[in-house]
Amino acid sequence: MDYLDAKHKFIQAWGTLGSNWGINKAMAQIHALLIISPEALTADEIMDELQMSRGNVNMNVRALMDWGIVTKENKVGDRKDYFVADKDVWELARQVSRERRKREIEPIIKVLSQVQVVEGSGKKVDEFKAVTGELKDFSEKVDGVLDKFVKSDQNWFVKLLMKL
Amino acid sequence: MDYLDAKHKFIQAWGTLGSNWGINKAMAQIHALLIISPEALTADEIMDELQMSRGNVNMNVRALMDWGIVTKENKVGDRKDYFVADKDVWELARQVSRERRKREIEPIIKVLSQVQVVEGSGKKVDEFKAVTGELKDFSEKVDGVLDKFVKSDQNWFVKLLMKL
DNA sequence: CTGAAGTTTCAAAACTTTTTGAAACTTTAT
DNA sequence: ATAAAGTTTCAAAAAGTTTTGAAACTTCAG
Numbered sequence: 001m002d003y004l005d006a007k008h009k010f011i012q013a014w015g016t017l018g019s020n021w022g023i024n025k026a027m028a029q030i031h032a033l034l035i036i037s038p039e040a041l042t043a044d045e046i047m048d049e050l051q052m053s054r055g056n057v058n059m060n061v062r063a064l065m066d067w068g069i070v071t072k073e074n075k076v077g078d079r080k081d082y083f084v085a086d087k088d089v090w091e092l093a094r095q096v097s098r099e100r101r102k103r104e105i106e107p108i109i110k111v112l113s114q115v116q117v118v119e120g121s122g123k124k125v126d127e128f129k130a131v132t133g134e135l136k137d138f139s140e141k142v143d144g145v146l147d148k149f150v151k152s153d154q155n156w157f158v159k160l161l162m163k164l
Numbered sequence: 165m166d167y168l169d170a171k172h173k174f175i176q177a178w179g180t181l182g183s184n185w186g187i188n189k190a191m192a193q194i195h196a197l198l199i200i201s202p203e204a205l206t207a208d209e210i211m212d213e214l215q216m217s218r219g220n221v222n223m224n225v226r227a228l229m230d231w232g233i234v235t236k237e238n239k240v241g242d243r244k245d246y247f248v249a250d251k252d253v254w255e256l257a258r259q260v261s262r263e264r265r266k267r268e269i270e271p272i273i274k275v276l277s278q279v280q281v282v283e284g285s286g287k288k289v290d291e292f293k294a295v296t297g298e299l300k301d302f303s304e305k306v307d308g309v310l311d312k313f314v315k316s317d318q319n320w321f322v323k324l325l326m327k328l
Numbered sequence: 329c330t331g332a333a334g335t336t337t338c339a340a341a342a343c344t345t346t347t348t349g350a351a352a353c354t355t356t357a358t
Numbered sequence: 359a360t361a362a363a364g365t366t367t368c369a370a371a372a373a374g375t376t377t378t379g380a381a382a383c384t385t386c387a388g
Contacts, residue, residue: 003289006282010296013275024346038291043365053348058366070261079356079364086311089298104184111177118170125167127202132174134253141325161305163327188376207335217378222336243334243386 004131007036011050026052027060031085035092040073040082068095090154098150105143112136171200175214190216191224195233195249199256204237213254232259254318262314269307276300 001009011032018028023126029050034041046057046090061083064070073082086092112132118125149157165173175196182192193214198205205213210221225247228234233256237246250256276296282289313321 001279002284003282003284003292006279006292006296009275010279010292013272017268017272020186026346036288036292036295038287054365055349055367056347059258059347060165061364081365087295089295089302093302104181108177108181111173115165115170115174118165118167120167123202124200128167128170128174128200131200131251131253137258138253141321144325157305160327161308163324190376218335219337219379223377226336239382245335 003159010036018162024063026050026056027063028062030057031064034064034070034083034085035087037085039085042080042082044080046083067099076106094150094152097146101143105139107147109136109139109143112139132150171301174200188224188227190214190220191227192222194224195228198228198234198247198249199251201249204248206244206246207245210247231263258314258316261310265307265310265314270312273303273307274299275314276303 011029011065014032015025015029018031019025023072030046033046043054043057043061046052046061047054050057061070062083062101064083065072070083070085073084075078079090086095112135116136118128173192178196179189179193182195183189194210197210197213207218207221207225210216211218212223216223225234228247228249229236234247234249237248238244239246250259276299279296280293280300281294
């Protein structure tokens with residue numbers, strides 16, 4: 001397989017994976033492009049490479065910076081912004097876990113806690129309390145694991161794998 | 165909080181969580197309704213409760229059955245289909261992991277393997293191989309953990325938590 | 329066989345999200 | 359102060375997804 005094919009295939013696949021997980025395709029593709037690029041890229045280079053408008057690139061590059069997985073660089077004597085993705089896959093996974101935990105697991109735990117205090121009795125209420133209670137326990141366990149993961153180093157994960 | 169408020173709040177939250185994770189909101193809401201319901205429900209009851217059309221309910225109930233987290237029941241002397249969600253949260257998590265692994269992790273591993281065989285040399289190709297190689301290793305590790313999880317019982321997970 | 333009850337399908341409509349591109353804004357050099 | 363280069367914003371358009379509802383289909387009882 002030649003480099004261009006491989007690159008396109010990877011960018012496409014990463015975009016699709018992103019979409020399936022609720023991440024904007026453009027955002028995932030820009031990330032894919034940056035992560036395989038040995039050099040920092042400008043907005044124009046990204047626009048050109050991925051055939052996207054300036055506005056779209058700008059918006060999604062900012063989202064990536066928001067997630068903490070892409071940073072802006074500057075070169076002396078050049079006013080353009082250059083973007084780089086963190087190349088460390090472990091760091092990427094940690095950062096993504098951190099963000100999704102904050103944005104999605106924590107809110108659902110909050111709701112599950114709130115609805116736990118439902119009053120009254122009867123079959124429906126009992127079932128409701130039982131199920132939401134279990135979901136809450138489970139979510140908290142997952143949250144705990146993610147928290148560990150987020151605070152860990154790569155080594156921790158490798159050691160964990162050994163134990164399985 | 166009274167039961168109806170709690171129920172609506174939970175259904176809404178579950179729908180939102182679903183959307184964030186690439187699952188159709190209607191599908192997540194139907195699942196939410198079924199999982200807290202002590203009785204199996206008919207399509208009409210779901211339509212009524214969630215204010216959705218028959219087509220929408222039918223399509224999403226089928227998707228839930230496809231995922232293996234909802235089943236159809238029948239009652240003697242009644243032609244209607246009754247739907248029940250599995251109440252076991254661990255089983256739910258396992259089933260969801262199994263499906264997403266099959267649908268999303270495996271395809272990306274496949275692509276990462278394919279693009280690994282890129283030919284040629286130079287900075288770009290080297291970087292590409294390095295990064296996609298690391299992503300592949302990482303994905304395979306995650307895949308392995310999920311595989312263990314999918315094949316495990318609840319006890320395994322609790323023991324694992326102890327080790328952390 | 330016929331009709332009633334239930335289920336499924338699917339094209340069109342509604343809705344949501346993403347993308348564009350041009351205008352406004354900011355920064356820097358002269 | 360001006361102009362050039364770059365960046366950001368945002369309303370409108372396009373694309374994508376979900377939902378509807380009515381028609382087609384299936385199954386069963388009489």
